[in-house]
Amino acid sequence: MGSINVNNLGKAYKQYATRWSRLAEWVLPFLGVQHRLKWVLKDINFSITTGEAVGIIGINGAGKSTLLKLITGTTQATTGTVQSNGRIAALLELGMGFHPDVNGRDNVLMAGQLMGLSMEDISQLMPQIEAFAEIGDYIDSPVRVYSSGMQMRLAFSVATCVRPDILIVDEALAVGDVFFQQKCFERITQFTKAGTTLLFVSHSTGTVLNTCTRCIFIREGGLAFDGAPKEAIDLYQAELLSRLDQAKTPLQVNTSHEQERRIGHETRLTDAPALEGKTGSITTGRADCVGVNFVQQDGSIQYSMLADERVTLRIDFRIRQPLEDPHAGFKIRNRYGVVLFETNTYCMHETLGQAEANTILSVEFSFALSLFPDEYTITIGLANGGYGEGAFKEVITYLHEVSAFVVLPNPSAITWAGLTNLQPQLSFEKY
Structure with missing residues (x-):
């Protein structure tokens, strides 16, 4: 359980010269094709085994989010196939699936059912979800009054209230305070140690490096690299420099x-x-x-x-x-x-x-x-x-x-641990 196989995956969208071209293609088929295909992803192939923590990086527009939507089934592929084994929990967009006019508690009930949980299971898990989200009385307020950080807290808490076989996170953890982010990554680490497969999209290369054991670099809709996170990050940095270069x-x-x-x-x-x-x-x-x-x-x-x-x-x-x-x-x-x-x-x-x-x-x-x-x-x-x-x-x-x-080691310096020496100066008084 918790494996993903992607074979010759591709996604293209139809682009029409004018809005009337779309109508003409539907109503007057004898006029022929009125669109051209814009490929967002093409010829993507990889396999992820149970328990792997895989990062996906690339510049904006490279196709990362589209790839995750294809894996989760929220978007249909133009070519190729995706095979996944196990229950998937996905955080693709903040508040995805939440109704803005419904309070947080009722949204949790609806989101839990979409995850395949029964009403009884959700009721038993509700105290745990509330405690982890830490949004207090806002749980009974409409989601439209939530900040982006509060939406992320509740969405992550719901998605991870039961350990999934596959956890997919798309940049959602970039919002919110650093303390809650650390709390989320601690839960992710516990899940991966227990066998959960992680697919993690982020522009934070340090987070990818510390969280993932493998990294996929997507460049212009194609798979440019699949291997060690540090090498993938180096290619990503080179791509960023290339984009800035004049x-x-x-x-x-x-x-x-x-x-x-x-x-x-x-x-x-x-x-x-x-x-x-x-x-x-x-x-x-x-x-x-x-x-x-x-x-x-x-x-x-x-x-x-x-x-x-x-x-x-x-x-x-x-x-x-x-x-x-x-x-x-x-x-x-x-x-x-x-x-x-x-x-x-x-x-x-x-x-x-x-x-x-x-x-x-x-x-x-x-x-x-x-x-x-x-x-x-x-x-x-x-x-x-x-x-x-x-x-x-x-x-x-x-x-x-x-x-x-x-x-x-410097024998004449103080003994210390960590990454850098802050060179502390000591002063004290006795009364």
Whole structure:
């Protein structure tokens, strides 16, 4: 129970040039077809086994929500089939199935019956549903007066009042307060441990990374990637950058699963091989990254650092075409792919000046390495023309996990646990 099989799934909608074209196609069939098909999803194939937690990511309009509606049967497929085994609980839209003029309690009764529960079952579960939703006296008020967060509380509480074989959530948990979200994810975790299959759509990559063991990346209606969440997220980030990019040079997105990085420390930077990032990396040919290293004051390279000490990260770019307003940045992630810190020169309110062709641009970032002793990776980027609150006109290169480093325990520092050292200062008094 709790399995899903999707075979050659596709969904297309008819588009007519005018409203009269639809009428003409219905009433005057001899005129021929008056529409064209707009494919939202095409040739989707995957299988999900019992107990898997699978994330689905993609930019707006990629087809994620349509895919979930096809799986739940609320929309009919144009091609292909969906086979699911087990009882499905779905949160596709806030308040879906709730009548706005009916109070919350009666809506729970109706929603429960749609889920296949008897009136007796719902009555027994009502105290548990009310307690989990935590909306108080609003349970007896019309749903139209509910906030979006209150609707989500009640909808999630009803959908999960009995552990389903398959739980499908489409971005519904994005609303509401963080404490209730944590409560929801705790229940989801309990369900998946008990064998519930989870299908989870979200734009929160951190949530997908922490919740799911597998991730499907939907791109322009097609299945672009199905595998490890971190690699899927890297491809998703590359897609976001591609959408923002205004350059005429097409982006080359690396979709291979494994890439060896080649570092030419002993080679002159002008002749050094270009570094290669992992899944989701972007190159344009306008510049190469030829060095990502932690360096000491004398220029020597550091491969491991002590926690809480100040370090310098140097990134070397070989410029192939002139850049009017270049900006460089970096991202640090832990072994689980969680982003611990990222910034760039534009966000630091710094300018590098014009970079000429056939030159080396070396950028150094100095910072306190307040990280817990462990292994970490570095993602780097180079862009041209910053604007807004951190967007760029042109993405030049973006390399995922192009380098790695190790943080060692610092015997002279305090003993602490967590992700980052807050460097607390102690003061106390006695009376």
